Amino acid sequence: LDAFEARLDKAAGWLYLMVEQEQRIHFQGIQDSPVKMWEALEAVHRQKRAGMRFNAYDDLFSIRKLEEESLQSLINRVESSKRKIKELRPSSFTLEQLDDELASMA
Structure with missing residues (x-):
């Protein structure tokens, strides 16, 4: 101890x-x-606000494979972006809230 x-x-x-x-x-x-x-x-x-998640979603949806990039490197970038989104969600975050946020991004 x-x-x-x-x-x-x-x-x-x-x-x-x-x-x-x-x-x-x-x-x-x-x-x-x-x-x-x-x-x-x-x-x-690390404020868990909709604006921060919006930017994180935008980063995720903007990921493209670079010309000389390996598939593993691309997967790592996607996983990192996904982890960032999860970290920005409050523990009580629901699918309904996700739907609302994604609709507002359109």
């Missing part, structure tokens, strides 16, 4: 040191929890 807590402290310290000074304001009161620190940064920088 002590080793686990030591790793948590290291992770929290690493996060604190790696972010820019201006970003440390988001860590007030949670400096001892790397999970909460990461969630605070995510809440600020």
Whole structure:
């Protein structure tokens, strides 16, 4: 248990040191929890809004195989784009909401 807590402290310290000074304001009161620190940064920088998803969908639908690109590289770009879309969805996101968003993109 002590080793686990030591790793948590290291992770929290690493996060604190790696972010820019201006970003440390988001860590007030949670400096001892790397999970909460990461969630605070995510809440600020990865906002799960329709506009962000619109851009992510647009990026996905714009992917084309480049002339010298391997099929695996193309698949990797598609998977990366798909993962980005999933990360931008709130956990309560429904198919009905997806339908509405896709209709608004038309």
